[in-house]
Amino acid sequence: RSSLQKSNQSNTYKVYSGESSEYMGYQAQANYYGFLTSAQHPNARFQRLLTARTQDDLAEYIPTFQAKRYPYSKRYGPVNKADSILKLFQSSANQPSEQVIVIIDPDNWILKDIxxxxxxxxxxxxxxxxxxxxxxxxxxxxxxxxxxxxxxxxxxxxxxxxxxxxxxxxxxxxxxxxxxxxxxxxxxxxxxxxxxxxxxxxxxxxxxxxxxxxxxxxxxxxxxxxxxxxIQIRDVSPRPQTPKDEKAFAMIHMGRAWFPRDYEPGKQWWHTEGRAFRNFGAQVWCKCNWTASDIIPWPIPEGTDFQSRHTLYLLHESRMYFGEIPKKTKFRQTGPNGYHSAMG
Structure with a gap:
């Protein structure tokens, strides 16, 4: 078992399933940036499993395996995860050689070595x-x-x-x-x-x-x-109370972010949606909002909670690192009716 443990640490393949939409675009950037900056083992590998008829523009810098769409996914998108994993194993050229595969979601963002x-x-x-x-x-x-x-x-x-x-x-x-x-x-x-x-x-x-x-x-x-x-902490989970508690989590499962209510500059980003979670502060960002890729509150004020701080940090820094995501292309649309639209 000890030899297996040793080899596992250097033979890890992290994957998640996604599409080419604007909604998935900023998640792809932040997800990969989290992997690159979280001190993973140098031999660990990362790949996005893209459901689409061809590679998209983000594949130029995000490692990507592309699989053609399973017909039922137009009615139920989450089947893409199962379908793309199956097609990965069916592809002789792309079958993973790593011993351990870590399956995450697009909104599982890595914070530290797993x-x-x-x-x-x-x-x-x-x-x-x-x-x-x-x-x-x-x-x-x-x-x-x-x-x-x-x-x-x-x-x-x-x-x-x-x-x-x-x-x-x-x-x-x-x-x-x-x-x-x-x-x-x-x-x-x-x-x-x-x-x-x-x-x-x-x-x-x-x-x-x-x-x-x-x-x-x-x-x-x-x-x-x-x-x-x-292993992970959700955006709406109780907040870690100490630095030791914060260091325990390897990932966040993001969705929303909040600023302290007394942070005056933050009022420009306050949402009316999400009042059920107002105990966390003033909501300033949500993946449910079609402007989530464009309006990233910054800078982060002192007193911002753990989950919100990491969510906004990875959103902002990944955008600075990778650049803007092209819109109104064959890969993705934008706006309230195009936010989730992806290449077929």
């Missing part, structure tokens, strides 16, 4: 952050409805980041997409299916289906995922 977690991965033993639905028996009920194999497997209710051995992910990949499609087809043919889980059991069968798909695929092939806490 080797302490990587070295815990072994064949048959993966890691994943505790999902927001951790502890829900409803996910097991859902599994019993759709499972094709290993139906009594105790589910590991994890979300990104997933840290998994290459050979294990190769087994998981085809079933990841398969289980997403099983659930989506059930949703479309039986409206009561999704309603039951969303209304009665309070798990989100909309955007969250891909999370269940990964868990079910891992169960199908019998890959254990150790549930861990604290």
């Amino acid at each position: 080797s302490p977690w990587v070295k815990q991965v072994a064949p048959g033993h993966a890691l994943g952050e505790a999902a927001w639905f951790y502890g829900s028996s409803a996910v097991t009920s859902l599994w019993k409805e759709v499972c094709l194999q290993n139906c009594d497997w105790p589910l590991d209710l994890v979300g990104v980041p997933y840290l998994v051995h290459r050979e294990d992910l190769k087994k998981i990949a085809p079933w990841f997409r398969k289980y997403i499609m099983i659930m989506k087809e059930r949703e479309e043919t039986d409206p009561s299916f999704a309603k039951k889980y969303e209304v009665l059991f309070h798990i989100q069968m909309g955007w969250g289906t891909e999370m269940f798909g990964y868990i079910f695929a891992a169960a199908h092939v019998g890959i254990k995922h150790e549930v861990v806490w604290g």
Whole structure:
């Protein structure tokens, strides 16, 4: 095991799935900048898994594997994650050689070296952050409805980041997409299916289906995922209280940013949206806003909380490093109706 741990630290491949839209563009810049500036192992590798008919302009400086669009992704974009991972393994020229693959989301931004977690991965033993639905028996009920194999497997209710051995992910990949499609087809043919889980059991069968798909695929092939806490911290999670607490997190899962209410210059960026989170301060940035790529509040005032500080820092510094993202091109549009538009 010790030799495996040693080799894992230098054989890590970090990937996430995305499209060419403006919404994904600034996330791609910040995500890669975080990787470059967070003291990862020198042999660690990073790649964006792009769903598109061809490489986009950001591929000129962001390492990118491009896969053609799976038809259903026009109706459910998150299936891109499963589809692009499967196509990565199906490509003889692009199959990863690294032992450990770290699957993140576009809005998982790396802050520090993740080797302490990587070295815990072994064949048959993966890691994943505790999902927001951790502890829900409803996910097991859902599994019993759709499972094709290993139906009594105790589910590991994890979300990104997933840290998994290459050979294990190769087994998981085809079933990841398969289980997403099983659930989506059930949703479309039986409206009561999704309603039951969303209304009665309070798990989100909309955007969250891909999370269940990964868990079910891992169960199908019998890959254990150790549930861990604290690899990442969400934008709406409680704030770290000490420098030691801050150093514990390797990633942020960003979404919003706040300034102290008494910071007078910050009032120019105050949002009316997001009042449910006003306990964090005055909201000044949100990825939900179509201006998120253009209006990046700066400078960051003293007293800004941990998550907001890192979110705005990576947004600002990555833009300074990589430059502006071209708009109104064949790759992306802009404005309230074009913010999420991507190349087909």
